[in-house]
Amino acid sequence: MTECLTNKKVLTKGNYAIANAAVLAGCQCYFGYPITPQSEIGEFMSGKMQELKRGYVSAESELAAINMTIGAVSTGVKAMTSSSSCAVALMQEGLSYAATDELPVVLVSVMRGGPGLGNIYPSQGDYFQATKGGGNGDYKLIVLAPSTVQECVDLTYKAFYLAQKYRNPTVLLADGLLGQMMEPVEFYEYPYPEIDTSSWALTGAKGRDGRIIRSYGPLADDRCVFLEKLYAKYNTIEENETQWEEINTEDADIILVSFGSTSRNVKTAMKMLREKGIKAGFFRPITLYPFPSKRLHELSQNTKKFITVEVNMGQMVNDVRLAVNGKCPVELINKGVGVPPSAKEIVTRVEDLL
């Protein structure tokens, strides 16, 4: 796929959908280093960015790629990088700098098996990496988790918008399953307003003194003030941007919580459990940060149990437990790595937990 598509319904891979959406979102520069299962993003971008006279660099490493992205967005343009798991690990330093420099970096993270080199099977093992940060210090990344190829498009647009709106690095957290599978998808024009970056971007100090985008804060007191301000921004993001999907939760005795590609089979499992007369509900965080803790807490007042379903050793389950805060049990159905458990398997394992 080399055509840049607008207003068209096509059958395409998640990776191509993300790349195409990024181009339509006005991404001016792409920097990346190949890694399975997301290499199609860089392949698509290499041709498309040249054709459109935008920026593309085949970076010498992921360290370079994230920092090239930081450099580009510091000038006020939209730019992105993409990678996977063990290579996103190399970007953590840059993400910490981007967060404290308040720079709108967009990172597409297509998860594969870990830890270490792991393997190239799909995985959700980087929930912690994305939401808790591997970089140093107190910071948050906005994290969006698509569950379909269509959502790969919708949330790529949203990632660029939120990154610029809040001047905060934003991660589109997909996985190898979404990246590699084909689904019908509809492209459309970038639906968000363009954000004015002129008050802070580095554009050359024409008619003014030079601006400094820096993270160095030598004085403890000044740094305290800065961190309070940064966390006030995070509070605003939590109030305004928390997004989730819920079905049949109002009367549910058990609520199944799942994100990303895994949530698709979980949604089917919920319907199968309902057919069996079990009052099951479905809850899918779409923003992993901000996490829909408040809504989960509300639901915990009336349900008997939460069960999270994840393809990792149990990561998001911790955030659900924090949100529920002991009000009712929170259990885990998981698989370490690979394609998500089938709906039938999930139903069986839910029944075992009842």
Add this chain to the structure above:
Amino acid sequence: MATQVFKLPESLKGDVKYSFCPGCDHGVAVRLVAEVLDELGVRENTILAASIGCSVTIYDFINVDSLEAPHGRAMAEATGIKRARPDKIVFTYQGDGDFASIGLAESMHAALRGENITAICINNTTYGMTGGQLGPTTLVGQVTTTSPTGRNVDYYGYPIKIAEHIALCDGTAFSARVSLDTVANIKKAKQAIKKAFEVQIHGLGFGFVEILSTCPTNWKMSPEKAHERVRNEMMPVFKPGIYKDVTVQN
């Protein structure tokens, strides 16, 4: 009637004092960069990617838009800036540790890609800000806090000759090594810095200047003795000169 022969460059901020140690050559190097930006008339169109180490403080003194990069990543950030805004003049100001140790991959690949960027690298044969440890340019035999009996090549290996390596990259348009130990050499240094910006302005490729500099504090020397060391110990190993200049016909 009095004629003004010396003034503060417009590209330097007037209301700050250098925080460099007495006798450190950073102050001279920063001023030369500012004078060159003035002479080329590019202050208002220039973006700096700053580094980590004593060199980072340039952004407190120079009056251009600046982005602080993580240690070693200035060249990657400069690349991102230049690709996003090809019409801007983009430069880095790094120490030898930043440019040639932790950032060597970024530096070499920026040169190999022929990025239209100018890089200024201060070589003082040590990690200055952290208290004088062995770095990529520490001379053979040199005592540092992490080579207490001197740099023994069997144990520590060899220092890197940066300007020569950068000159070997096909994307490099200009690579030179200069010294600030005498007035004559300061003048040569300024010419080299100017050339490294001019090749960028003309889109010829990567422009690089390695500046041999003092670190009196960590060398535990007076400024005068430190400049003697530059002359007597550094310059015989790190020979000043122009190692590549694509504007000159062979």
